[in-house]
Every structure is written in C-alpha cells, then in structure tokens.
Amino acid sequence: MRLIQCGLGGMGAHWIRMLRDQSEFEVAAFVEINPETARRRAEEYDLDAKRIYLSLEAALASVEADAVLDVTPPDAHRPVAFTALDAGLPVLAEKPLAGTRADAEAIVEKSSRTGVLHMVAQNYRYSPVAQTVRRALDAGDLGPVGAVSVRFFKGPHFGGFREIMAHPLIVDMAIHHFDMMRFFLGGSPVEIYARSWNPPWSWFQGDASAAVTARFESGAVVSYTGSWCSQGQETPWNADWRFDCADGVLTLQDDRIYVQRRGQTAREEILPLKMERQAQAYLLHEFYQAVTTGTTPATTCQDNLNTVNFVFDVVQSCATGEVVRREQ
Ligand SMILES: NC(=O)c1ccc[n+]([C@@H]2O[C@H](COP(=O)([O-])OP(=O)(O)OC[C@H]3O[C@@H](n4cnc5c(N)ncnc54)[C@H](O)[C@@H]3O)[C@@H](O)[C@H]2O)c1
Numbered sequence: 001m002r003l004i005q006c007g008l009g010g011m012g013a014h015w016i017r018m019l020r021d022q023s024e025f026e027v028a029a030f031v032e033i034n035p036e037t038a039r040r041r042a043e044e045y046d047l048d049a050k051r052i053y054l055s056l057e058a059a060l061a062s063v064e065a066d067a068v069l070d071v072t073p074p075d076a077h078r079p080v081a082f083t084a085l086d087a088g089l090p091v092l093a094e095k096p097l098a099g100t101r102a103d104a105e106a107i108v109e110k111s112s113r114t115g116v117l118h119m120v121a122q123n124y125r126y127s128p129v130a131q132t133v134r135r136a137l138d139a140g141d142l143g144p145v146g147a148v149s150v151r152f153f154k155g156p157h158f159g160g161f162r163e164i165m166a167h168p169l170i171v172d173m174a175i176h177h178f179d180m181m182r183f184f185l186g187g188s189p190v191e192i193y194a195r196s197w198n199p200p201w202s203w204f205q206g207d208a209s210a211a212v213t214a215r216f217e218s219g220a221v222v223s224y225t226g227s228w229c230s231q232g233q234e235t236p237w238n239a240d241w242r243f244d245c246a247d248g249v250l251t252l253q254d255d256r257i258y259v260q261r262r263g264q265t266a267r268e269e270i271l272p273l274k275m276e277r278q279a280q281a282y283l284l285h286e287f288y289q290a291v292t293t294g295t296t297p298a299t300t301c302q303d304n305l306n307t308v309n310f311v312f313d314v315v316q317s318c319a320t321g322e323v324v325r326r327e328q
Helices: 010-020 035-045 056-062 074-086 101-114 128-138 168-185 279-293 301-320
Strands: 002-006 026-031 067-070 091-094 118-121 145-153 189-197 209-216 221-227 240-245 248-253 256-261 268-270
Touching: 002 010, 002 056, 010 035, 010 279, 026 056, 056 074, 067 074, 074 091, 074 101, 091 279, 101 118, 101 301, 118 279, 118 301, 128 168, 128 240, 128 248, 128 256, 145 168, 168 189, 168 209, 168 221, 168 301, 189 301, 209 301
Parallel strands: 002 026, 002 067, 067 091, 091 118, 145 221
Antiparallel strands: 145 240, 189 209, 209 221, 240 248, 248 256, 256 268
16 A cells, blocks of 8 residues: 655654555655655655655656555644545544544544544553453453542653643543553543643643542543653553442552552453554554455544543633533
8 A cells, every 4th residue: 555654754654664564555655744854864764855755745746646644743733634635545544533622523523424434543552451451351250440540750851742732641642542441431521620730840831730630421430630841750651540340349550550459459460462453553454454354443633632631621611611521
C-alpha cells in the first residue's frame, strides 16, 4: 500500500522507523511544512528530498497513493483529513482525532458522508500489558469493576506545541488513559467532574495537572490524577492503575500486572501475553486489513469521537466547574 506521510516531527520520525519494518507499506511521499525539518529528516533517514512536499495537495498532484498517514499537530488534523477524504484516500491519523471537538465532529461527518475510512492511532490499547489487563477483566472471575484509580506522573520537557496549548496534559496525554478506560471498561463515561491547574513550577503555559472523576455506563467510577510537570517518582507512560472488583483487585503498577482474589492473602503476578504485533505495528496492520478487506477497525473516527468527547467534557468541566452529563 502506497502511503503519504504528513508530518516529520518527533513522532513522524518514529513512524518512519516503524514503516521501514512493514512489508505491507511503501511510502510514496512525505509532507512537511517546515523546510528545515524536512531537510534534517531527509539527512537522518536518507529520504529522497524530491519526495518531500510542502503540502498534501502538492503531494497528491505528483504521486500515486492509496492512503494517508497523518502525524501533524492536532490543529492540522482537520485540513489534512479533509484533503485526503475528499480525494477518496483512507486516513490513519495520530491522536487526538482533532484539536477541538468541532473539528473532530467535522472529520467524523466527512468520513461518514464520503464512506472513506478514517482511523485514529490509539496505540496505548495495543500494548501487551493493556491487552492483558483487558483480558483479565473480561475473564469474569474478578466480577464487575466498581472503582478504578489511575495515577500518572511524568515531567517531560518537549518544547513545541505542547508547551503552549491550553490543556497539554488532558488533550495530548490523558487522552491515551481515557481511551484505555473506555477499552478496559467497555463503555464510555456518563458523568464527568474535573479540575485542572498549573503548578507554580510548571514549564507549560497551559494546565499541566488535572484530577478527574468519571462515572461510566456500567456504574464504575474512575478517579484519575495526572501531571506532566512532576519532579520525581515518575509513573510509566501507561500510568498506574487499580481496579476494585466485586471478587478481587487487579493492579497495573510499574507496568506489571497483579491480581488478588477475594479471600487470598497475597497478590499474584500475571505475565503479559505475547503479541505478534503491538502499538503502531498493530495499528498499521489493522489499517491495512481494513483498507484491503473492508474490516472495521476498533478505533475508527466514529468510535474515537467517544474518546474525544471524554477529553473535551473534561476540559468543559474544568472551565465551568460543573459536572458534565452525557446520555449514552
Ligand atoms: N501516539 C503517541 O504515543 C504519540 C506520541 C507523540 C506524538 N503523538 C501525536 O503525533 C502528532 C505529532 O506530534 P509530534 O510530537 O510529532 O509533533 P511535532 O511538533 O514534533 O511534529 C509535527 C510536525 O508536523 C509538521 N506539520 C504541521 N502542519 C503540517 C501539515 N499541514 N502538513 C505536514 N506537516 C505539518 C510540523 O512542521 C512538524 O514538523 C500529534 O498529534 C501528537 O499528539 C502521538
């Protein structure tokens, strides 16, 4: 499958490396609006500079392609998606689906109307630990989940768009954890209350810390606390999780999974299952299957709107100080 990859920044470089190992794909062209970034990546990855275009429109006019990979910043996702979908090309796009709720809804509407696939790269679902947690909860012997607590603490210095956006933690990072909540609990929140703030030592302009309470369709209540300007004792990127269930407790701590069933005196470790493909490799394969055989991926933009709504309901609650309720 011939891809056009848009965006050659930090994550764009990661996708270049991923794509080199995927025999199902060849990259027909790259698009990068910053010539200096384009030049640097061409040098680093030995790319043909003539195949790097300044716009998706220019690339489409010059090369034959079957699909578009969008690794641009959130605010560029809508224009990139519109150009691709209008040209009839399916899109695999980085999260968040878009930088605003309105842009996300517009992409979903365009994909539904044109009938062209738009899929979101929610890679955190497709790690061995996330798949193993889901499998352990689905097995049923722990009973229904009543409460979940999630802790996420990191202190990255990214520079770039994250350090100037209004809600860097919620929109750019917690979106992974919110999507994992939907994946683990098999539903979406119906009630959200959230507060965000920026600690005095934060190097982000927007709020780098947040606390969220979300009640899910099943009745399970999730408490999420996170910060992107933590000064030590960091958690993994997956965060640390505790699921309190009717018949026991499951934890994901430092990327290791433990279960303690009701009546047991000690917890036991569950080893992560083996996956043939994970993260971006899994998504690429799922995208390839969908485009070539018509299967429906789990993270279509239509489904992903639930994750986006979760994110922007949290932002709305932070702004208004009120509970946001949503019918499912
Ligand atoms: N899934 C993950 O784990 C993960 C990790 C990091 C980033 N991301 C996501 O990937 C996306 C990109 O993040 P990043 O860290 O690479 O950002 P970045 O700022 O490092 O790179 C983005 C690049 O896109 C270019 N660009 C902007 N508009 C463009 C357009 N219209 N066409 C082509 N290129 C354009 C910019 O010049 C820049 O080089 C974001 O949506 C981000 O949230 C996902």
